[in-house]
Amino acid sequence: CCSSFVAAAERSPSFAAAGKKFQLEDVIEAQQFDREILNGIFDVAREMELIEKNSSGSRLLDGFLMATLFYEPSTRTRLSFESAMKRLGGEVLTTENAREFSSAAKGETLEDSIRTVEGYSDIIVMRHFESGAARRAASTASIPVINAGDGPGQHPTQALLDVYTIGREIGRLDGIKLGLVGDLANGRTVRSLAYLIAKYRDIKIYFVSPDVVKMKDDIKEYLTSKGVEWEESSDLLAVASKCDVIYQTRIQRERFGERIDLYEAARGKYIVDNKVLSVMPKHAVIMHPLPRLDEITVDVDADPRAAYFRQAKNGLYIRMALLKLLLLGW
Amino acid sequence: CCSSFVAAAERSPSFAAAGKKFQLEDVIEAQQFDREILNGIFDVAREMELIEKNSSGSRLLDGFLMATLFYEPSTRTRLSFESAMKRLGGEVLTTENAREFSSAAKGETLEDSIRTVEGYSDIIVMRHFESGAARRAASTASIPVINAGDGPGQHPTQALLDVYTIGREIGRLDGIKLGLVGDLANGRTVRSLAYLIAKYRDIKIYFVSPDVVKMKDDIKEYLTSKGVEWEESSDLLAVASKCDVIYQTRIQRERFGERIDLYEAARGKYIVDNKVLSVMPKHAVIMHPLPRLDEITVDVDADPRAAYFRQAKNGLYIRMALLKLLLLGW
Amino acid sequence: CCSSFVAAAERSPSFAAAGKKFQLEDVIEAQQFDREILNGIFDVAREMELIEKNSSGSRLLDGFLMATLFYEPSTRTRLSFESAMKRLGGEVLTTENAREFSSAAKGETLEDSIRTVEGYSDIIVMRHFESGAARRAASTASIPVINAGDGPGQHPTQALLDVYTIGREIGRLDGIKLGLVGDLANGRTVRSLAYLIAKYRDIKIYFVSPDVVKMKDDIKEYLTSKGVEWEESSDLLAVASKCDVIYQTRIQRERFGERIDLYEAARGKYIVDNKVLSVMPKHAVIMHPLPRLDEITVDVDADPRAAYFRQAKNGLYIRMALLKLLLLGW
Numbered sequence: 001c002c003s004s005f006v007a008a009a010e011r012s013p014s015f016a017a018a019g020k021k022f023q024l025e026d027v028i029e030a031q032q033f034d035r036e037i038l039n040g041i042f043d044v045a046r047e048m049e050l051i052e053k054n055s056s057g058s059r060l061l062d063g064f065l066m067a068t069l070f071y072e073p074s075t076r077t078r079l080s081f082e083s084a085m086k087r088l089g090g091e092v093l094t095t096e097n098a099r100e101f102s103s104a105a106k107g108e109t110l111e112d113s114i115r116t117v118e119g120y121s122d123i124i125v126m127r128h129f130e131s132g133a134a135r136r137a138a139s140t141a142s143i144p145v146i147n148a149g150d151g152p153g154q155h156p157t158q159a160l161l162d163v164y165t166i167g168r169e170i171g172r173l174d175g176i177k178l179g180l181v182g183d184l185a186n187g188r189t190v191r192s193l194a195y196l197i198a199k200y201r202d203i204k205i206y207f208v209s210p211d212v213v214k215m216k217d218d219i220k221e222y223l224t225s226k227g228v229e230w231e232e233s234s235d236l237l238a239v240a241s242k243c244d245v246i247y248q249t250r251i252q253r254e255r256f257g258e259r260i261d262l263y264e265a266a267r268g269k270y271i272v273d274n275k276v277l278s279v280m281p282k283h284a285v286i287m288h289p290l291p292r293l294d295e296i297t298v299d300v301d302a303d304p305r306a307a308y309f310r311q312a313k314n315g316l317y318i319r320m321a322l323l324k325l326l327l328l329g330w
Numbered sequence: 331c332c333s334s335f336v337a338a339a340e341r342s343p344s345f346a347a348a349g350k351k352f353q354l355e356d357v358i359e360a361q362q363f364d365r366e367i368l369n370g371i372f373d374v375a376r377e378m379e380l381i382e383k384n385s386s387g388s389r390l391l392d393g394f395l396m397a398t399l400f401y402e403p404s405t406r407t408r409l410s411f412e413s414a415m416k417r418l419g420g421e422v423l424t425t426e427n428a429r430e431f432s433s434a435a436k437g438e439t440l441e442d443s444i445r446t447v448e449g450y451s452d453i454i455v456m457r458h459f460e461s462g463a464a465r466r467a468a469s470t471a472s473i474p475v476i477n478a479g480d481g482p483g484q485h486p487t488q489a490l491l492d493v494y495t496i497g498r499e500i501g502r503l504d505g506i507k508l509g510l511v512g513d514l515a516n517g518r519t520v521r522s523l524a525y526l527i528a529k530y531r532d533i534k535i536y537f538v539s540p541d542v543v544k545m546k547d548d549i550k551e552y553l554t555s556k557g558v559e560w561e562e563s564s565d566l567l568a569v570a571s572k573c574d575v576i577y578q579t580r581i582q583r584e585r586f587g588e589r590i591d592l593y594e595a596a597r598g599k600y601i602v603d604n605k606v607l608s609v610m611p612k613h614a615v616i617m618h619p620l621p622r623l624d625e626i627t628v629d630v631d632a633d634p635r636a637a638y639f640r641q642a643k644n645g646l647y648i649r650m651a652l653l654k655l656l657l658l659g660w
Numbered sequence: 661c662c663s664s665f666v667a668a669a670e671r672s673p674s675f676a677a678a679g680k681k682f683q684l685e686d687v688i689e690a691q692q693f694d695r696e697i698l699n700g701i702f703d704v705a706r707e708m709e710l711i712e713k714n715s716s717g718s719r720l721l722d723g724f725l726m727a728t729l730f731y732e733p734s735t736r737t738r739l740s741f742e743s744a745m746k747r748l749g750g751e752v753l754t755t756e757n758a759r760e761f762s763s764a765a766k767g768e769t770l771e772d773s774i775r776t777v778e779g780y781s782d783i784i785v786m787r788h789f790e791s792g793a794a795r796r797a798a799s800t801a802s803i804p805v806i807n808a809g810d811g812p813g814q815h816p817t818q819a820l821l822d823v824y825t826i827g828r829e830i831g832r833l834d835g836i837k838l839g840l841v842g843d844l845a846n847g848r849t850v851r852s853l854a855y856l857i858a859k860y861r862d863i864k865i866y867f868v869s870p871d872v873v874k875m876k877d878d879i880k881e882y883l884t885s886k887g888v889e890w891e892e893s894s895d896l897l898a899v900a901s902k903c904d905v906i907y908q909t910r911i912q913r914e915r916f917g918e919r920i921d922l923y924e925a926a927r928g929k930y931i932v933d934n935k936v937l938s939v940m941p942k943h944a945v946i947m948h949p950l951p952r953l954d955e956i957t958v959d960v961d962a963d964p965r966a967a968y969f970r971q972a973k974n975g976l977y978i979r980m981a982l983l984k985l986l987l988l989g990w
Contacts, residue, residue: 057723063387065416067409076776079727079753083780086725086751091416093409096757097426108621109628116406116620119643120413290776291768298769313779393717395746397739421746423739427756438951439958446736446950449973450743 024325026138027146030159030192035199040330041321042164048320052087061090064327067121069113070148071098071128076290077148077157080312081125084319090327093121114140123326126150144326152188157322158289159192161315162247166197168314169285169307170244174201179239181208181270182249182295184215189289190249194219198226205230206239210266213251236270241279247287248272248295273297280305287311354655356468357476360489360522365529370660371651372494378650382417391420394657397451399443400478401428401458406620407478407487410642411455414649420657423451444470453656456480474656482518487652488619489522491645492577496527498644499615499637500574504531509569511538511600512579512625514545519619520579524549528556535560536569540596543581566600571609577617578602578625603627610635617641684985686798687806690819690852695859700990701981702824708980712747721750724987727781729773730808731758731788736950737808737817740972741785744979750987753781774800783986786810804986812848817982818949819852821975822907826857828974829945829967830904834861839899841868841930842909842955844875849949850909854879858886865890866899870926873911896930901939907947908932908955933957940965947971 024037033041051058066085068078073096082092098113110133117124118141125146126137131153138145149155167173178197180190184207194215197203205228207215214232223230233239240246248270256263272286277300280286285307288296292308300306354367363371381388396415398408403426412422428443440463447454448471455476456467461483468475479485497503508527510520514537524545527533535558537545544562553560563569570576578600586593602616607630610616615637618626622638630636684697693701711718726745728738733756742752758773770793777784778801785806786797791813798805809815827833838857840850844867854875857863865888867875874892883890893899900906908930916923932946937960940946945967948956952968960966 065413073757075755075757079755079777079780082753083725086753093412093416094424094754095405095409095426096755097403097405106621107623112621115639116642117409119639120409120646291766291772293767309775309779312776316780395743423742423746424754425735425739425756427733427735436951437953442951445969446972447739449969450739450976 023329024144024322026144027156027322027326028134028138029147029154030156030196032156033160033196038160038163038196038199041160041318041325042167044321044325044330045164045314045317048088048317048324052316052320057089058087059089060324061085061088061327064090064123065093065121066090066123066125066323067093067117068095068148069098069117069124069126070096071126071133074127074149076312077127078125080315081146081148081319081323084316084323087316088320088323090323110136111140114145118143123323146322146326155188155192157315157319158189159196160322161311161318162189162193162287162289163196164318165287165307165311165314166245169287169310170283173197175203176200176245177204177206177243179206179208179236179243179246180215180249181236181239181246181272183213183251183255183266184209184249185213186252186255187249187289190215190247191219193247194223198223198228203228206243207232208234208236208239208270210251210269212262212266213255236272236276237279240272240276240284241281244281244284245287246272246276246280246284248292249289250291250293250295267293267295271295271297272300274299276300277303277305353659354474354652356474357486357652357656358464358468359477359484360486360526362486363490363526368490368493368526368529371490371648371655372497374651374654374660375494375644375647378418378647378654382646382650387419388417389419390654391415391418391657394420394453395423395451396420396453396455396653397423397447398425398478399428399447399454399456400426401456401463404457404479406642407457410645411476411478411649411653414646414653417646418650418653420653440466441470444475448473453653476652476656485518485522487645487649488519489526490652491641491648492519492523492617492619493526494648495617495637495641495644496575499617499640500613503527505533506530506575507534507536507573509536509538509566509573509576510545510579511566511569511576511602513543513581513585513596514539514579515543516582516585517579517619520545520577521549523577524553528553528558533558536573537562538564538566538569538600540581540599542592542596543585566602566606567609570602570606570614571611574611574614575617576602576606576610576614578622579619580621580623580625597623597625601625601627602630604629606630607633607635683989684804684982686804687816687982687986688794688798689807689814690816690856692816693820693856698820698823698856698859701820701978701985702827704981704984704990705824705974705977708748708977708984712976712980717749718747719749720984721745721748721987724750724783725753725781726750726783726785726983727753727777728755728808729758729777729784729786730756731786731793734787734809736972737787740975741806741808741979741983744976744983747976748980748983750983770796771800774805778803783983806982806986815848815852817975817979818849819856820982821971821978822849822853822947822949823856824978825947825967825971825974826905829947829970830943833857835863836860836905837864837866837903839866839868839896839903839906840875840909841896841899841906841932843873843911843915843926844869844909845873846912846915847909847949850875850907851879853907854883858883858888863888866903867892868894868896868899868930870911870929872922872926873915896932896936897939900932900936900944901941904941904944905947906932906936906940906944908952909949910951910953910955927953927955931955931957932960934959936960937963937965 085092114137123144125148127148128150131151133150134147147154147156184190251267253263285305288308415422444467453474455478457478458480461481463480464477477484477486514520581597583593615635618638620642745752774797783804785808787808788810791811793810794807807814807816844850911927913923945965948968950972
């Protein structure tokens with residue numbers, strides 16, 4: 001998956017000319033967004049934040065129907081998308097059971113399922129267990145498709161909400177010092193985040209991870225090629241004292257197979273706790289894609305620099321913005 | 331199931347006098363519709379097509395609540411009904427988990443479940459694993475019930491959308507030459523279609539199927555009694571060159587049990603491919619109830635005569651029409 | 661669980677002063693309601709009944725979003741809440757799959773899940789398998805939480821609808837003679853009902869149950885302390901001839917483990933049938949929380965005194981009332 005991740009960045013993005021701005025057609029992978037588009041999306045997300053806080057409810061997407069086609073369950077992501085659609089007055093067809101479409105017994109192709117569902121809805125939000133499934137769906141569908149995660153592949157709305165959160169919390173996206181902590185080998189979030197943040201200026205990234213789950217070379221080489229400074233460190237306190245953002249991630253047990261001993265060693269190594277908090281600058285923040293286990297201790301939650309639940313909420317605004325842009329344009 | 335299928339046709343349909351037209355009370359089985367009612371439903375379906383293409387959204391069923399009570403999953407059918415309701419401004423209560431109502435542990439009867447759900451909604455769309463369950467539900471409920479498939483029994487909205495598709499694609503329903511291909515013994519779709527199309531004039535039906543899944547005698551006898559010409563053929567090309575509609579179906583593996591060898595022989599025997607397409611008249615179409623495996627090759631999809639995805643979409647219009655008729659009348 | 665049930669009654673309820681009336685903040689347990697609040701809720705439920713019977717649909721909760729977070733399935737309760745929200749013009753995010761949030765593999769705490777979901781919705785309806793989960797959720801959430809059942813703990817909306825039904829059916833709540841029949845040891849419904857009805861005057865309760873599932877001492881002592889008369893009886897006919905309400909419950913097989921013999925003996929002992937009906941006063945009613953097996957025979961259903969389906973429907977009005985009160989106030 002690794003080399004294809006960076007290689008994909010060179011492909012043409014899913015945008016088409018529409019007046020002066022580009023029309024967003026699908027959301028398939030983090031790589032499709034350049035800095036200008038990112039900033040455009042973030043401006044719309046800010047507008048969405050204002051709409052959401054107005055409790056009387058928007059009718060912006062009144063009459064539009066979104067299908068959430070989830071081939072594997074992901075309650076958190078699904079509820080976030082469905083909330084986004086409903087907060088804008090749109091309606092939802094939902095299934096957490098989409099594997100039934102393509103069960104071994106019936107054997108229908110993804111393409112045939114998409115051709116059926118596009119007849120019932122105006123936009124498809126798809127979660128799939130296979131890398132590349134979102135691109136296949138988008139090639140087939142005549143309506144917009146949003147990738148809500150396709151296996152080990154991409155989860156672009158998570159990447160967007162992460163960058164948006166840094167901008168909202170720190171007040172800028174250039175000149176950010178970012179500590180990526182935890183499972184850097186398997187986590188698609190940190191890989192996508194490293195990729196996207198490289199589009200901004202004067203970025204410095206610190207990688208802090210157990211040896212068994214270190215950041216892979218493709219991302220390191222990509223960062224170097226884009227002029228992004230990076231270094232590896234095993235001293236979380238030293239990194240925390242210098243960074244604007246500490247981005248903690250969960251060590252994924254399922255990646256260790258039988259080697260529970262390695263898992264246990266890795267998960268206890270870099271914990272964000274009050275000691276880490278005490279060396280962090282006042283303006284800095286802690287982020288986490290959630291769910292968390294104990295890699296951030298619960299007593300950290302009360303500190304205003306604990307940004308992870310605000311980060312989850314920002315997912316709502318990013319998804320509202322994407323739905324608006326895909327269905328109504330800029 | 332077979333003789334009861336035809337016998338049921340003589341029972342009184344679920345219509346009650348309401349002014350000059352009949353008021354549709356429930357949709358339980360294909361046999362309840364006569365030619366006049368069919369044409370009335372199809373007229374409303376055409377109106378629904380116009381409404382659906384107007385993206386601003388209809389409020390025709392504003393304030394109505396539909397419960398989709400699925401005792402076995404059928405994502406495709408469920409989404410089609412729910413889209414129909416929402417396209418008309420109605421709301422939906424959904425469950426794919428309705429077996430829980432009647433689990434062995436709890437042991438509630440279907441009738442008790444229906445009496446509860448009818449208190450929460452204005453119309454019930456029910457899928458069940460037992461033949462006759464829809465009729466039982468309709469007898470109990472004081473609100474309309476639509477049968478979305480009850481085991482090996484009936485799936486009347488599929489039958490309606492099939493006949494509607496023939497009318498839309500060919501431009502008429504009298505004088506149709508129809509080739510029914512594939513699993514004619516077990517497929518309730520082809521049986522219902524044969525039954526309904528017999529209500530029109532000058533119909534000719536060709537049965538093309540492996541010997542192990544031939545059309546059963548009850549339907550043949552019924553067609554003869556109604557003056558419909560039919561014949562069996564093993565020459566798909568010859569049939570395709572003469573027909574207005576080739577209706578292909580999937581050979582259902584689950585019907586063959588241990589006899590995988592018989593299944594493999596049957597499924598490869600009659601494939602609709604470009605060779606079949608090349609002998610078909612310009613105006614003819616290929617239909618399929620979906621999902622398909624390889625009984626229609628993918629390269630056929632690009633031909634304008636491949637009508638199966640339009641057919642699936644017509645299911646939306648038929649279901650919109652039925653919801654409108656059951657809730658608001660003609 | 662038993663002593664904590666009564667002890668909890670002394671804790672401060674989830675109300676906050678708001679002008680002259682109390683503002684309802686969460687619905688966690690039956691014990692939180694005093695007589696004045698109960699009557700206030702029942703008045704609103706009556707208004708809701710009028711709204712629901714006006715088929716054009718209310719927009720009272722337009723723009724509000726309810727999340728139904730069900731950690732164990734309960735289709736009946738979920739549909740009732742979702743119908744309540746939609747009948748008032750509100751929208752719903754639904755999951756029957758919430759265990760995924762806290763799966764062993766991912767290990768997220770309930771508190772973290774709640775902090776995420778509260779960002780997507782305006783009110784949370786939660787069903788959980790652990791006693792006390794609803795209180796934990798309410799402590800965490802900054803939006804209202806309704807307990808839709810937490811394991812062996814509480815199911816307060818069931819208790820409210822039971823008392824409301826007695827009032828609606830008999831025309832008063834003081835001076836009621838109530839027969840509680842069936843599984844009185846394990847049924848949280850009968851325990852909550854005994855607790856709540858004790859807030860009214862001149863109540864007399866008869867307990868009629870097999871010896872293995874008798875009412876526990878904590879409730880008996882509580883009733884005595886509140887001046888409620890009660891007695892145990894093994895003569896269902898004698899009790900039925902004196903009561904305003906016979907509240908039948910299901911013997912829960914799952915409580916008997918391997919002792920199927922004890923279960924079979926218990927379940928057949930007190931059946932409500934036409935013989936029971938024949939001795940009941942004309943104005944009396946039979947209630948049941950549903951689902952029922954054969955502890956009320958089907959031939960009883962046709963009698964106007966069979967109130968159990970009206971009781972289920974009253975659950976809709978109670979839930980509409982609570983949603984209105986929690987989101988809009990009195």
